[in-house]
Structure formats: C-alpha cells, structure tokens
Amino acid sequence: MMHRIALLSTLITALIAAPAAHSAPALDNLFRLEASPSAVDFGEAFEGEVLHQKVTVTNTGDEPWPVHRIQTSCGCTVAKLFDDAGAEVPTKPTGSEPIIVLEPGASMHTEVEFRTAGKHGKVSQTMQIYHTDQGVPPVAIPVSVQVSRALAVNPRWVNLGNLKKSDSLTQEITVEAIEIGDWDITGFASQVEGQQLPSWLEFNVLDKEGAVRRVEISINGPLPVGALSPRIKIQIDHPRIKGVDFTMTGIVRANVSFDSGQANLQENLNFEQFAPEEQVTRTLHIVNSAPDEPYLLEDVEVQSKQSEFFTVSTKEIRPGIEYEVSLTADGSIGLPFFRGNLLLKAKHPDVASKLIPFHGWVRQPKPAGRGN
Incomplete structure (x- = not known):
C-alpha cells in the first residue's frame, strides 16, 4: 500500500513539473549581452595618464535589449556610447524611453575612459549596462589597471x-x-x-x-x-x-581679532567661580589689523534668560581699529552655573555680527545646620 502511494506521489509531481520546464525559455537565452573584449585590462600605466579602450557589446539573446543606462563604479572611470554613425549618445536616460534598443544580433559601440590621477597600485572597477526591466540583471564589464607613480x-x-x-x-x-x-x-x-x-x-x-x-x-x-x-x-x-x-x-x-585673555579660549569669557555677594567683570579686547576696512562697533546685546544680572560697557580706543567690551556678572543671579552669549553688531564686510560665549559659577551657601 505504501509503495503505491509513493508511486502516485511521484507521478503527480512529474505532471506538475513537466509543463513548467517547457513553459518558457531560460532567462539567459532571452536576455544576453556579450562584450568584446569581455574585460578591459589596461595593463601598466603611469599616474596621470588618461586611458581609452573601445568595447563592442552585442545582443546575443532572443529578445530586444532596451538599455536604460550605462554607468561605472567610480568617477575615475567614464563610459561613453556611440551610434553607428560615430556620434556620441547619452549614457543616462532623459525620460522613460531607453537610451538605445539592441535588437537580437545588433551591437553598440562603447568606450571606457580611465583617469589614473590619484590612483596607485592595482585598481579594479566595472562598467555596468542596465536593462529597462529591473528584473533583468545588469551586465558588468570588469576594468582594471596597474598604476605606478611617474x-x-x-x-x-x-x-x-x-x-x-x-x-x-x-x-x-x-x-x-x-x-x-x-x-x-x-x-x-x-x-x-x-x-x-x-x-x-x-x-x-x-x-x-x-x-x-x-x-x-x-x-x-x-x-x-x-x-x-x-x-x-x-x-x-x-x-x-x-x-x-x-x-x-x-x-x-577676518582681520578682526577678539581676545578675552584666555590662552585656550580667546573668544570666550570665563567668569570662573565667585561669591554671591561679588560682582565680577571680564573684558574682551577687539583689534582690527586692516585699517582700510574699519570695524565699527554699533551694538552689544546680552543673550541670557537672566540678562538683568549682566551689565555691558564699551570703550572705543581707536575708532574702527580697537575696542574694549566689558561684561559684569552679578553673583546675586541665584544660579550655581550660568551661561550666555554676547552678540556684537558692527559695520564690517566680514564680521557684521559675532557671538562671544560666556559662563561662570556662583558659590552656593552651605545649608543651615551643617558644620564647616
């Protein structure tokens, strides 16, 4: 009984598979391109040379081969396409139409250009030809060269x-x-x-x-x-x-420098740490080393949510050339840490505005009842 069931199963499987095996030609037979030469090997070249090799691509399949685009794997490699009259054809589509349609037995003429600038040693790239049907695998033509420095x-x-x-x-x-x-x-x-x-x-x-x-x-x-x-x-x-x-x-x-006196953060005002009852001032020194392009300071704005605890004063030392901007922080701000920016506005072709960050710490009193 088991032998009959196994035999029946084998017959059913064969009947199902048989039509599928002959229902359509193999994809390789329908869509096939062959390149001559099948690979581009430029051999040895000097860095800086521009190399050229012509490649003929023939449709050896049974169906037309509409080419969507031709591209390369690197900007150093350029693919060019020519029609039968020798005129260059774009390698990228401008719309939905293919750039060229190869009928069975027809050929197209391409040229691979390889630019060796900046390349050393063995370099391998590819030129790829894409079908308009994404289900058809692209055809890849290897490109290689051994580059030595000249x-x-x-x-x-x-x-x-x-x-x-x-x-x-x-x-x-x-x-x-x-x-x-x-x-x-x-x-x-x-x-x-x-x-x-x-x-x-x-x-x-x-x-x-x-x-x-x-x-x-x-x-x-x-x-x-x-x-x-x-x-x-x-x-x-x-x-x-x-x-x-x-x-x-x-x-x-720019020819205008901003110096807070700090070695590592010249364009930053650091108030460090001070007591709540103190007021601390930091000064920014501005120098324009190109008098023919005057730096004319017009306004200084404190950018902070607690701007009322900061006071700005400016001193014009040499008009258009040298200024001092002082920022005073009041320790009664009530924050253990504060930060903000000074926005400097001026008439100058390169530095019409400049942000100068500032920050600092205010020592907090010890809670009542704790010892020293």
Whole structure:
C-alpha cells in the first residue's frame, strides 16, 4: 500500500513539473549581452595618464535589449556610447524611453575612459549596462589597471595653517620625475573642470631642468574668509603624462581679532567661580589689523534668560581699529552655573555680527545646620 502511494506521489509531481520546464525559455537565452573584449585590462600605466579602450557589446539573446543606462563604479572611470554613425549618445536616460534598443544580433559601440590621477597600485572597477526591466540583471564589464607613480609632488598636501585675510606668504614644493624621460612643467590649473584658479594664487617654476623641479607658490591677500581647499593640477608636457595633482588647505580668518585673555579660549569669557555677594567683570579686547576696512562697533546685546544680572560697557580706543567690551556678572543671579552669549553688531564686510560665549559659577551657601 505504501509503495503505491509513493508511486502516485511521484507521478503527480512529474505532471506538475513537466509543463513548467517547457513553459518558457531560460532567462539567459532571452536576455544576453556579450562584450568584446569581455574585460578591459589596461595593463601598466603611469599616474596621470588618461586611458581609452573601445568595447563592442552585442545582443546575443532572443529578445530586444532596451538599455536604460550605462554607468561605472567610480568617477575615475567614464563610459561613453556611440551610434553607428560615430556620434556620441547619452549614457543616462532623459525620460522613460531607453537610451538605445539592441535588437537580437545588433551591437553598440562603447568606450571606457580611465583617469589614473590619484590612483596607485592595482585598481579594479566595472562598467555596468542596465536593462529597462529591473528584473533583468545588469551586465558588468570588469576594468582594471596597474598604476605606478611617474611624478611625485612633495608635499602632496600643502597646509597653509591659520591665515588672516590680508596675509601674504610663499611656500615651496618639489616635483620629482621617476624614470619618465624628458618632461616639462607647462602651467597650473584647477582639478575641477571649468573652474579657474583663484586670483590670489600664483606659481613660479624655479627649475627648468633636472629630475627634481622646485615650484614657488605665492599667496597674496586679500584672501576669502573661511576654509581654503584649492585642488591644483600641475600641467606636464610628456607623451604619456599630462598632469600631476596636489591639494592646498588652510583657514582664513577676518582681520578682526577678539581676545578675552584666555590662552585656550580667546573668544570666550570665563567668569570662573565667585561669591554671591561679588560682582565680577571680564573684558574682551577687539583689534582690527586692516585699517582700510574699519570695524565699527554699533551694538552689544546680552543673550541670557537672566540678562538683568549682566551689565555691558564699551570703550572705543581707536575708532574702527580697537575696542574694549566689558561684561559684569552679578553673583546675586541665584544660579550655581550660568551661561550666555554676547552678540556684537558692527559695520564690517566680514564680521557684521559675532557671538562671544560666556559662563561662570556662583558659590552656593552651605545649608543651615551643617558644620564647616
């Protein structure tokens, strides 16, 4: 009896599975692309080279292959698409329509561009081709290259530190060639395409020959207030290498300084600890080192929920150049700890307003009945 049941179960399973096995062709047969070459291997290259390789992609499946987009796994790798006439076709859709439809047996022509700037050692990326149907897996074409350094910039990161808006200074870097033959430095540009170098930055090549060339960097104020991070490309005349990159960093502060006299927190007023019956004053010294851009202090506001316990006084030492702002805290504030801000308002192109934090502690009396 058990043998008959097992046999019947096997027959039912076979009847159910048989139509499914022949109901549709395999997905791989319907949607299949083949690339020639199947992988892009640029071999060995120097850092700074821009490499190109053409790839032909053919629809070897049984159904049309509408291409939604072509993308790469890194910004250093760029994919380009061309029609049969050689005209470049966008690799991203502008609407709901595919960028190109490959009929069975048809091919499309692509080009992989690899930018080696900033790359070292073995680098592996991919170019991916996406179907308009998300259920169809994308086709990935491996891209690889072994990058060695041809030119070395020292230092590669130039730290300018803290600067004032009116500062001017010079720095020196070196560019060293590593077995590349004849080469020349022809100019300097921004690494960002279409962006100009700032007007306050100048370069002078001190050495025209030799494996090591010195470059003088001149920085001439006025500088933009805030963080500096220009990314520079040194343009090179060489059959294979067109440039080498380095970056500059720094912080530019306005020509107006605010000094409370504290070594670590110059822009902070610390009242420390004092008794409830005391009144304590702290003074902020303001100095403008650029008289041609006067700092004209107009108002000082105490920002605190207990503002009635604070008194502000200002002293103009040299109009537009030097001021003293004094803040007095009254210990009768009734709080063990207090904090707030001084808001300074002035006429100045870079420092129209400035917040100066303040804080302090008031000693609390011991509860009655407790000993000393």
